[in-house]
Amino acid sequence: MKFPKHLLSVEDLSRENAITILDTASELARVSDGSIKKLPTLRGRAIVNLFYEDSTRTRISFETAAKRLSADVINFSAKGSSVSKGESLKDTALTLQAMGADAVIIRHPSSGAPQRLAEAGWIKGPVINAGDGTHQHPTQALLDAFTIRNRFGEVGKGLDGVKIAIIGDILHSRVARSNVFLASILGAEVTLISPPTLLPVGIENWPAKIRYRIDDHINDFDVVMPLRIQRERMHEGFFPTEREFSRHFGVNQDRLAKMKSSGVILHPGPMNRGVEIDALSADSDRSLIVNQVTNGVFVRMAVLYLLLAGVNQGLGES
């Protein structure tokens, strides 16, 4: 089974790779259901969480995943580190390598930072992208696909025929990018629903349909995924007010009622309750948001196992 050395983007994965990750996560989830909470597979490896941006879910999820495989975890967050004294990514990476890091999980505000880290030769082990700027967030897309497959598919298969709607701030969303391309690799059909101001240039080349209104087709979808407005990445005006955005594009009880009865809601988190999604919808029994978080640990365990436990194709014999 050939895997890429790093996981920088979902486009690094073949369909077979993606299904293997989901199948491995499935088995790890079943094993964790029983009494095996800890596995010795990555004992002795040091994994660094190199987070230059705030995170709750992703960082804790990676940390939990690494610890369940008995790896040692070093958490680095930019706040409170020498980054505030002007230390560069290169020097930080060289320092971590000198201390014996076997793999680096990086979240960074600049798109392309994980690729720089992977290709510069500062560290020897695999690099896993935990979100870079507006570019990609591969493990989020994988856990979303896993959650969707648990509901609408089966082990060993992809997401063929599943209809997914992603709604909101597509322009600034790395989650949208990763989800669209992974869904297409796995055979699902994605529709993006957004005001035109929040769609990136070149969107017509993405493997997805584009719509500007939710209500016309909302009962087509098996999965509805609203996205948070990424205010921290916005430096211009994209819509009149959040309230108007919410009225036209927010997932609320009315829209939930119009969805097909088997339809579900996903959200990558964090949510701004009342903006892209209302509290009742977020907490409804059609919402798989909490499942996503649980599944995130298993998917990340699968990624760590597949990239680190065996001989890594790009790494050669260690």
Next chain:
Amino acid sequence: MTRTVLTHDEIARAIRRIAHEILERNKGAKNLLLLGIPTRGVILAERLQQSITDIEGQPVAIGSIDITLHRDDLRLRPPRPLSPTNIPTDGIDGRDVVLVDDVFFSGRTIRAALDALGEIGRPATVQLAVLVDRGHRELPIRADYVGKNLPTSRSENVRVHLVPLEEIDEVVIEG
């Protein structure tokens, strides 16, 4: 060069004999738990279960235990896919666990299985049933029930074929 060392009938007789031996030593099937090691150990465990049920008229508990994550040679090869682990809901504590595998060679698979069992619980005993023992142990581990002892050289390959994975039941040596 390939030669057959066990035919379909010989495999069936070995399984039946092992079933009798397991029942004799454990004084029945009541506390037994057969755990097959994927992939062929699981098929053999199912056949043993059938045999035991035929002999004793009583059901016997069965499951599977995948040892991939406990292997000691993970770093030497590309990543391996996982196989299913199925342990009955009441666990393994206090049970007489019989691990079932097709070929017994270096013993490292069984060492990994013992580690995996240790994470799950504390069996009363752990016993080992194998269809073929080909020697060349690298660890001090032994089998309790052996279908056939097969002296081999290290360069030979022992292949166990079982329905439904292959067309007929047989054990062959290649090389």
